Amino acid sequence: MLLRNVMGASTYQYHTEQTIKTLRATAGGATPFQISEPQKLHAFAKRLGISAAGTDNDIALRLCDYVEAEFNKKYDEPSAIVESLAPPDRKELWKKLGIFPGGIYGEMLFSTSSCLTNVDGYYVSLALKAMRLGIAMAYQSQIVNEFCQDIIFGLPRPHTVRVDLGVLDPDYVNALVNGHEPFLGFAMVQLARTPEWQEKAKAVGAKGLRVIANIETGQEMIQRWAVDDAFYGFTGNWIMQEAVLGTGSVDLFACDMNCSMPIDPKYAEKYKFKLVPVSQLVAFEGVNERIDYEPEKAEEQAAALLNLAIGNFKERRTTVEPVTGLPMKEAVAGFSTESILEALGGTLDPLLNVIKDGTIRGVVGLVSCTSLRDSGQDAHSVAVAKELIKRDLLVLSMGCGNGAMQVAGLCAPEAKGLAGNGLKAVCEKLGVPPVLSYGTCTDTGRVADLIGAVSAALGGVPVPDLPVAACAPEYMEQKATIDAIFALAFGLHTYVNPIPTVTGGPNLVQLLTKDLKGITGGVLDVEKDAVKAADNILAHIEANRKKLGI
Numbered sequence: 160m161l162l163r164n165v166m167g168a169s170t171y172q173y174h175t176e177q178t179i180k181t182l183r184a185t186a187g188g189a190t191p192f193q194i195s196e197p198q199k200l201h202a203f204a205k206r207l208g209i210s211a212a213g214t215d216n217d218i219a220l221r222l223c224d225y226v227e228a229e230f231n232k233k234y235d236e237p238s239a240i241v242e243s244l245a246p247p248d249r250k251e252l253w254k255k256l257g258i259f260p261g262g263i264y265g266e267m268l269f270s271t272s273s274c275l276t277n278v279d280g281y282y283v284s285l286a287l288k289a290m291r292l293g294i295a296m297a298y299q300s301q302i303v304n305e306f307c308q309d310i311i312f313g314l315p316r317p318h319t320v321r322v323d324l325g326v327l328d329p330d331y332v333n334a335l336v337n338g339h340e341p342f343l344g345f346a347m348v349q350l351a352r353t354p355e356w357q358e359k360a361k362a363v364g365a366k367g368l369r370v371i372a373n374i375e376t377g378q379e380m381i382q383r384w385a386v387d388d389a390f391y392g393f394t395g396n397w398i399m400q401e402a403v404l405g406t407g408s409v410d411l412f413a414c415d416m417n418c419s420m421p422i423d424p425k426y427a428e429k430y431k432f433k434l435v436p437v438s439q440l441v442a443f444e445g446v447n448e449r450i451d452y453e454p455e456k457a458e459e460q461a462a463a464l465l466n467l468a469i470g471n472f473k474e475r476r477t478t479v480e481p482v483t484g485l486p487m488k489e490a491v492a493g494f495s496t497e498s499i500l501e502a503l504g505g506t507l508d509p510l511l512n513v514i515k516d517g518t519i520r521g522v523v524g525l526v527s528c529t530s531l532r533d534s535g536q537d538a539h540s541v542a543v544a545k546e547l548i549k550r551d552l553l554v555l556s557m558g559c560g561n562g563a564m565q566v567a568g569l570c571a572p573e574a575k576g577l578a579g580n581g582l583k584a585v586c587e588k589l590g591v592p593p594v595l596s597y598g599t600c601t602d603t604g605r606v607a608d609l610i611g612a613v614s615a616a617l618g619g620v621p622v623p624d625l626p627v628a629a630c631a632p633e634y635m636e637q638k639a640t641i642d643a644i645f646a647l648a649f650g651l652h653t654y655v656n657p658i659p660t661v662t663g664g665p666n667l668v669q670l671l672t673k674d675l676k677g678i679t680g681g682v683l684d685v686e687k688d689a690v691k692a693a694d695n696i697l698a699h700i701e702a703n704r705k706k707l708g709i
Contacts, residue, residue, distance in 0.1 A: 160640070160661055164289045165270050167641035168296040171601065172230070172263050173416060173440065174340055175304040177452065179223050181342055182307050184454035186219035191346055191458040192311050194219060199497075200310045207243050219310070226303050232262030234269040241298045246611040248621040249649060252679065253294060258287050258648065260295035267292065282667045290679070293645030301604025308379065312345055315382040315495040315598060317502070317591070321392030322565045324399070325487025327408035329476065331391075332360040332368045334468040337400065338415030339599065341379035343437050343452055344370065346461035347413075348380070351389040356465060363472050368465065373403065374418045375599040378561060381492045382598050392487070396529050396562035398536045404430055407481035411468035415452065416440045417638075418559075431475040433467045490565035491572065494555070494595040496609045502589060507616045514626060515709045518581040520551045521626030521700035524597075524606045524651075526642050527560025528635035532657045537563035539656060539689060540632040544569055546693030547630070548593040551579035552700065555609075558600035560633065569594040603642045607649055623650035623680025624707060626700045630654045632692070643683070647671070650680030652699040654692050658685045 185192045194200060197215045200222070204211055209221050229240050238260050242250065253259040260266050270292050273279040279288070309315075327333055334351070336344035348370045350356050360368035372380045372393040381393045394403045397418040403409065404426040412423065415438040424443050427434035436442060436449040437460070450460050503509040513519045525544060529537050540563045547554050548569070556564040564570050569577070575586035578593040586593055597606060610627055614620050629646040631639055634655050646653040661667050671683040686692040 160667070161270055161285045161289045162274050163637045164292055164641040164644055165267055167637035167639070168263065168292055168300065169267055170417065170638055171296055171300040171304070171641070174601065175300045177340055177342065178304050178307045179226060181454040182219055182311055183223040185311055186216040186223070189455045191349055194310055195313045196310050199306065199314060203306050203310070207240065222307070226299070230263050230299060232265055234261040234265035236261045236265070238262060238295060238299065240303065241294060244298050244302060244608065244611075245294075246614050246622055247619065248614070253648070256287065256678070258291035258294065260291045263295045263299045266295040282664060283670065286667065286670060289644045290648035293641050293648050296641055297604040297607055297645045301601050302608060305598070305601055305605050308341070309495075312341070313383045314497050315493040316498045317491050317493045318385050319489050320381045320386050320492045321487055322395070322490045323487050324394060324402060324406060324485035326371055326392030326394060327403070327406050327485065328366070328369070329406070329408040329481035329483065330366045332363070332365045332410050332468050332472045333371050333408050334369070334411040334413070334465055335371045335373055335394075335403070335409055336376050336380070336413050336415070337373040337419055338438070338441075339375040339379075339417040339601070340415040340438065340452070341376050342454070342457060343413060343415070343461055343464065344372065344376050344380050345384070346457040347465055348384065348390040350458070350461055350465055352387070357389070360469050360472070363469055364476070365469075365472050368469065373400065374559070374562070375601070376415055378599045382495075382596065383493070393562070393565065395566050396537070396559035398529050398531065401426065404432070405482070406485065407475070407479040410471040410475055411435065411464060413437045413464050414441050431471070431479050433471050435464065435467065437464070488566070488568060488571070490570040490596060491592055492565070492570065492596040494597050496605065496612065499595075499609075502591070507613060511613070511616060513581070513585055517709070518551070519553050519585055520581070520697065520704065521628065522553045522555065523547050523628050523630050523696060524603075525554050525556045525560050525564070525630045525632070526558050526600060526603050526606075526639070527563070527631045527633050528600075528639050529559045529563060530633040530635040530657065532635075533687065537567065537633065540564075541567045541569070542689035543630065543632040543692055544594055545577055546689050547696065548574075548578040548582055550693060550697045551581040552697065553582060553585075554594040555597040555606055556594050557597050557602045557606065558639075560631075561596055561598065564594045565596060570596045600638055600642060603645065607645070610649075620707065621650070621680070624703055626703045626707070628652040628654065628696045628699055630696065632656050632689075647675055647681035647683060648679050652682055652684060652696065654684045654686065654696055656685065656687060656692070658687070
């Protein structure tokens with residue numbers, strides 16, 4: 160279990176490394192990007208105790224230096240990032256339990272070394288090390304990553320996006336970006352929005368050039384940038400990629416870190432598109448053409464990718480019979496802590512008031528993958544989300560599960576009709592859906608930061624006592640396991656499905672599902688039935704409401 164968590168943490172941290180490299184190069188004027196959210200830069204630097212002297216670029220470079228030094232601290236050198244960002248009650252507890260972390264790289268070394276044969280053979284010790292690693296990951300890898308992406312590419316703010324397979328029109332050159340890192344995707348959109356590149360596409364017989372968002376790379380993009388005729392929309396989550404590729408409408412599939420499948424070369428051969436790894440991590444058997452992302456070459460690399468897409472159009476359009484008439488709908492994307500505050504007039508009070516008076520019973524962070532292990536794609540995630548909103552529980556959705564919510568229509572204002580009367584009334588008043596599109600799996604840290612803000616706004620209510628819960632109805636990969644372990648360390652009621660592969664260790668099961676509640680305040684709930692799972696989450700929230708006297 161701990162080794163799976165090391166894999167998840169290291170993958171999150173790899174993304175963060177690329178983000179810091181991009182911010183550093185951007186501050187040096189070496190990328191096609193710019194610091195688009197100076198206010199976020201200043202606010203984040205202030206929280207970390209970094210000097211605000213000089214230009215925005217000066218502050219950004221100091222931020223890069225600071226976080227890189229923090230990442231490289233030894234495991235026994237306490238993390239100043241966690242000290243600056245985590246809620247006081249959590250920090251006190253983590254220090255008492257000996258799980259307040261050092262630098263993320265030191266923590267991965269500490270955890271991995273513990274897993275050698277005949278080293279740490281005590282399940283409690285290994286579980287505590289997993290939680291310690293999860294804390295380091297959430298505050299160093301996830302929060303630093305997403306906040307720095309905000310600084311470069313913009314804060315997520317609510318706007319309407321097109322979703323589902325119908326965003327693919329075979330008569331356009333369709334360049335698809337896939338994975339978890341949005342850097343080349345944003346660079347491609349910037350080029351595709353120019354008349355020059357649209358004319359290049361029309362010169363080969365296409366109606367135009369479109370960049371299409373997929374998976375978590377796509378979520379990063381649609382949360383921040385509005386769609387138009389060049390950046391057209393979002394297809395769906397990772398299991399949809401075979402259907403996406405099988406439409407016969409794809410000219411380029413650019414694959415960064417995470418969520419591209421080993422079978423993709425077979426699809427490229429059959430459906431005549433260019434399959435190009437754009438990360439050093441990604442490789443396919445039989446695919447030798449690659450463009451490994453370098454921030455300083457982002458515009459040049461984006462141009463090379465778009466040229467490959469345009470050069471592919473004629474063969475694909477004349478040899479592949481496309482599937483058309485596929486569904487397309489609209490969803491509202493772009494919720495973040497800042498945009499929620501903006502919608503509420505700059506303070507959490509309106510949200511807290513409707514929770515206190517019972518109009519909304521509580522808030523659930525749905526951080527999910529998608530899996531075919533127990534049910535059809537996204538079927539269980541959608542069923543659980545519908546049960547939650549029916550019980551007047553506001554849902555913040557992240558990860559591949561967010562794509563599920565969008566495609567299922569739950570991130571559209573019309574979905575308020577599926578909500579309970581209280582949540583429906585709030586949706587009508589604010590003009591928002593009952594499921595708020597909150598980003599990717601990497602935004603787990605962002606939602607923890609929001610929960611910390613709620614705790615502070617309520618006068619320092621301990622996190623385990625808040626009317627909140629975490630929910631992963633279809634977790635699948637190692638990044639999901641480290642998210643869940645962090646949620647347990649953070650003190651949350653954490654629902655997961657399918658049942659984790661730890662049932663051979665009955666003492667560990669007892670620790671995670673029962674005993675942990677008296678240690679961190681968190682508890683793991685495993686329940687295959689969507690109605691019972693939602694009932695359990697609501698029961699936890701109602702118990703906390705009673706404890707708080709609301």
